[in-house]
Amino acid sequence: MKCWGNVIVKRRNLLVTTTLAGALAFSSLMPSAFAHDALEGIGNKVGEAFTPEEIEEMQLGYTSEGSKNVRFLSEVASKQIEPINGSQKNMADVYAHKGFAYTGTHTAGGGNGGVRVFDLSNPSDPQEVAVFANEIPHTWQEKVIVKSVNTPHFRGDLAVVSVQQTSRNNANRPDSVGGVLLYDVSDPYNPERLGFYPLDRRVTGTHELYLTTQGNRPLLLTSNPYADYYTHGTERDFQIIDVSDPTNPEKIWEWDARDLEEVPENWNGYNWTDPNDRPRAVFNHSVITDNNGHYAYVSMWDLGTVIFDIRNPEEPVYLGRTSYEPHVKGAAHSAALAKGGNILIETREVANPVGEGFESAYGYTRIYDIKDKTNPVLLSQFTTDLTYDVPNPPVSTFAKTVHDPKVQGNTLYLSYYSGGVISVDITDPTNPVQIGQYTPERGNTWGVFVDRNYVLGSDMNSGLKVLLKNNAGGNGNTPTP
Template sequence: MTLLNEPRRRRRSTGVAAAAAGLLAALLTAGPAAATPDPGDGAVTQKEVSRSAQAQVRAAMSDGEIPGQDEVVHSDNIEHVANIPKEAFTGFNSDLAFQGKYAFAGNYDGFRIFDISNPRAPRTVAQVLCPGSQNDISVSGDLLFLSTDSSRSDSSCNSTTQPATEKSSWEGMKVFDISDKANPKYVAAVETACGSHTHALVPERRNVYVYVSSYSPNAAFPDCQPPHDGISVIKVPRKAPEKAAVVSFPVLFPGEGQDGGGNPGSPTNPGVAKTTGCHDITVLPSKDLAAGACMGDGILFSIKDPEHPKVLDQVEDNVNFAFWHSATFNQKANKVVFTDELGGGGAATCNATVGPNRGADGIYDIVGKGEKRKLVFKSYYKIPRHQADTENCVAHNGSLIPVKGKDLMVQAWYQGGVSVWDFTDSAHPEEIAYFERGPLSTGTLSVGGSWSAYYYNGYIYSNDIAKGFDVLKITDRRTDPAKRVRLRELNVQTQPDYFD
């Protein structure tokens, strides 16, 4: 664990406007630039920005308008209590899950298990190497679930990359036994159409249902054929996980022909991703509800019958949303926060050129009852600090901070850092705390920053793509009541009823 120096507590000026570099102009005019979102999906690249943009970054640092390179800054109510650096031999860090005194952190080469019984001194319990793009991660009881969204030579953890055009290629869900946290055992693999970019668990007493989100089919891919307008549902018996299998493929966007019934994207809706599946789904089992962020669409659906979910409402935002990325319910299940991953997580979109409504959160109220419930747009939320053109920044993964009567959320923004914000008033959200580092680079757009930032049993945990596993503590009268809420397990895409 690294020793933490006391950072300067200062707020970035919201008046710092990054230059409209050629890279950004290309991003905003190239149609659905986020067709394959999340920066690790492609080869790791660094994109040089213009000389004028580089000069502006250096000037902003010199003037104190943005932090220095790699400098840690935060609001007065946030404390940075620990960091475990990323292992040099692993790929990008990705999502997080929690169980008891353990945190499970995915990365593009497998996953790590941390003992967080002392959040100020977390320690590594296990490092599992099992390459596969994303490695989105969840846990339930003695089982751990891992998404593979890159075409592999086989389902083993020793596989190599192989073209999706080959029928023998594999991608999908992997299942591990984690009854011994120090020695996880790989016990099952289930191939799914177009792989598994992310997944959400619908746990039951005897079985765990896994909703698998994947997208971008191609007629040349034998196992990923268009229109691919639904999700794969896997049933995993808890006592016999080796029998896990796909039990249904519910179509969420029915329509004629190869395009299905989702958003047609460009050129009909310029700059908007065509819907060919879902990026992420969040379920709220206590209310039999789920919300899907599905490329060009946001949906609300019933999961009363987990094998056959039913869409209740479908919404689009063809003005400001390029790629519907993820969803979060509030505790009362009368609101959903959707995120727009403009630029796929690899672009600099937190600046004056892009503005406050793109690459942001969209807050929707849920109105009506039963099968007549509808999503009604209320407002956008975006971090109020402009970032440099060398920093990838956009709305990404977050979770509720459980305070009764309030709608509070912590959220990752890649190199925009971690933001804590209040959306109790759907029309007027506001930030109440933040943590971030200065740019990784002053000359190139280098991918890094917080992939996921979640609140769990009194602390905020962030998985930084480049810098590793961070632990933060927020002390604020608005969030302090959450410290009394304790969970045995947390998969953010399977939202708990915090006050049940």
């Protein structure tokens, strides 16, 4: 093992892997570890939701003073989202398309904050120009993806929006249901609803999703955490939906870990105990594809990032997955690709830094060589000062873990909750080097997205951040060295 500052690199011949071989003993326990995004499980009864106050306490346990101008990143705009009916909502993920930013919303103020559209024609003064996808009662809209599509049924800019119930399967909320809303945003000032893909109400909903195209065929890929568990296999965690006709989405394939040969058919659909008697959880948290829509990368928590060949989306082929050393918590949260799809960036969202037999660390980033997609090889790990900043006694908090990755060229951008946005040089993926960091005051940065010469950050406390890369044409402020 070699170290460069806060970067740990494990060479190929030193890598120790674990598998889901038949030796695994599966547990009959109820789900024991959930992503915070699903609002269920940790410290609560199964099926109960965290309150917004509980979420805020976990995410804002640590704050920082903030720095608006740091090496290679400088703030040119900060814009809070508008209240709805006097209720201030909080921002979730961020996406950009054709000069407009689309931001999801989380659960503050009871949810139903919808997707916010910002006109970025003047990046130093983004203007919120529309709200959409907030019509289903008692839901929240975390993620939105926008693509231009051209099919016999629809031609224009299609937005897909994740919808999750704030209280799963609540008998007092019969009109609440999770799934995916589909909107025409060809005119971003006037989004028009096209369709809705609903899930069984026993499922919280669709958390993260992705929209890709194979030629002129648009495909929606969904992550529906615990769908397989809660519906006993009626719905699956990973689904592929043909949205050639956005008014009539058609599911064409679905999958869950029970479909792997090494998983016994009678397992409980959620968790197992590994060969070292440590609890492991499996659920689909996120999914992306390469630019051509040929391969899907599914973040299956402790199962790692699972890779599928989806060139025939009706019959995808399982290729391989990432894995972890026995002392490492899995928690594969989300992914990004680099180097023409030969490098996989995997962020691990670990809020609880303790556990018998596990390392004492919050979540960090792992970088894999996936030229052979049947055998991902760990090249390096990227940590920050937050990773091993574990107090005594330890505190469970999302504030110190990495969240989402995005890549442009040889630069990796990470959203890092209280750490803000961190930029990393991955020219040599065996030696990632931090080159910049932007941390807003009381930072709680959820998402990051690269748009032209700008980096967009979505902060749950203070809204949309527009950051200038490399201080090109900056605002006159001198970056710190």
